[in-house]
Amino acid sequence: MDIKARIRRRRDHNAQPQFIQRYEALSPAAHLDEPVGRGQLLEQLLDYFDPVFDGELPPNGYVYGPIGSGKSAVLTSLLSHLKELPAETREVIHTSTRVQTPSSPTFVYVDARSATSAFGFYRSVLSSLIDQSVPEHGVGTDSLRDQVHTQVQGTPGAVICVDHIAEPRSLDESTLVDLAASLPSNVSWLAIGRASPDQTHLTTYTGAEIGVSRYRRQVLVDILMQRASMGLARQALNHDLARQVAAWADGNAHDGLAVLFSAADNAAGVGQDQLTESNINAAIESIPEPCVSLSAVLSLPANRQRVLRHLVNLSPDERESVNMATDALSALDLSASTIKRFLYEMAEAGVIRRVQAETEQQKGRPPSRVVPQFPLYVFQRLYDLRRRGQSNHP
DNA sequence: GATCCACGGGAATACACGGATG
DNA sequence: CATCCGTGTATTCCCGTGGATC
Numbered sequence: 001m002d003i004k005a006r007i008r009r010r011r012d013h014n015a016q017p018q019f020i021q022r023y024e025a026l027s028p029a030a031h032l033d034e035p036v037g038r039g040q041l042l043e044q045l046l047d048y049f050d051p052v053f054d055g056e057l058p059p060n061g062y063v064y065g066p067i068g069s070g071k072s073a074v075l076t077s078l079l080s081h082l083k084e085l086p087a088e089t090r091e092v093i094h095t096s097t098r099v100q101t102p103s104s105p106t107f108v109y110v111d112a113r114s115a116t117s118a119f120g121f122y123r124s125v126l127s128s129l130i131d132q133s134v135p136e137h138g139v140g141t142d143s144l145r146d147q148v149h150t151q152v153q154g155t156p157g158a159v160i161c162v163d164h165i166a167e168p169r170s171l172d173e174s175t176l177v178d179l180a181a182s183l184p185s186n187v188s189w190l191a192i193g194r195a196s197p198d199q200t201h202l203t204t205y206t207g208a209e210i211g212v213s214r215y216r217r218q219v220l221v222d223i224l225m226q227r228a229s230m231g232l233a234r235q236a237l238n239h240d241l242a243r244q245v246a247a248w249a250d251g252n253a254h255d256g257l258a259v260l261f262s263a264a265d266n267a268a269g270v271g272q273d274q275l276t277e278s279n280i281n282a283a284i285e286s287i288p289e290p291c292v293s294l295s296a297v298l299s300l301p302a303n304r305q306r307v308l309r310h311l312v313n314l315s316p317d318e319r320e321s322v323n324m325a326t327d328a329l330s331a332l333d334l335s336a337s338t339i340k341r342f343l344y345e346m347a348e349a350g351v352i353r354r355v356q357a358e359t360e361q362q363k364g365r366p367p368s369r370v371v372p373q374f375p376l377y378v379f380q381r382l383y384d385l386r387r388r389g390q391s392n393h394p
Numbered sequence: 395g396a397t398c399c400a401c402g403g404g405a406a407t408a409c410a411c412g413g414a415t416g
Numbered sequence: 417c418a419t420c421c422g423t424g425t426a427t428t429c430c431c432g433t434g435g436a437t438c
Binding site: 341 | 399402404408
Binding site: 354 | 423
């Protein structure tokens, strides 16, 4: 490295912003306010929602597509914009004292990963319908359902969009159908999931289906460049590297962003001001196959995430068996049997994988190695950031 | 006092293997 | 040889209890 470059590096390090400027912009679990490259899906969703603008309800619907194809990104962004519409008109038209009835159906977003029970579902719907916060305890499930009824009845209705349907640990299809049936008749739902229509019986209840295909390579390149420009110092990611990541990710934005995040984190750690091919390759190496969604991991109950966070730091030989991992995690203030049950449960959900040992030992059933199936470094960093954020703003 | 659900513990079941048995 | 049995470990299943919150 020549002297100029060395000097420039020192100067940049001191005078310029950090290499990683915004972790949120890089996070595979976060969505942009304006998603990139999904104009067609946006139009299809607007077509589907179109009756709402005439004060009518759309039919039940189903949006399906593979992981990392932008379903949640587009839907959450679209809903956040749509929800602003009635609020704007309300302020202008109505007096502050009168309780106004909206002239068109309202939009509700429910994440089935966090609303995993009937109680959670009603609670999520209700808290979206009213401004006040809804208690998590002390109120019965039936009472919540009745409150949803009183909120919706006599209005033009609501479209309830239920994301991440039929994933492990989220709401399954028949539960959704049952819950929806328990709501007033002026409610439509839009389910978002990964199963194609022939793999689900959900479509027997829907009047509209929207399929989403994986991102084309060039679009994924654009997404990576966009995120890099928002989250990293200038010129940190060059186009060729973005192309490499996109080629590897094969249309899966989640995995592509996980690589970008991981590579950037690594580069920042050793003071680079640009991502290199070896950063990218190392990051790619660190992504498991198959890779479970980080936002799914980050919406697990708190103590399960805590177990995973500590699992990340265990050495491989401490993960040689479920029992050994349980012992190694005993520093957590959870009982051994709970930790063990968590590990089995999360293996069931695909968050970790159990790999049966070669049958060498004599006695008993062979143990299983514990292998994380999520991007370790990215999870670690996001988990720690989130915790710090919470303790700053309790 | 009511409510939900995370925890914790333990029972039941599955699996692997060597050795005994028919 | 095929099957069963005993032992030891792994895994799954189930449910009561208590903490946290209203």
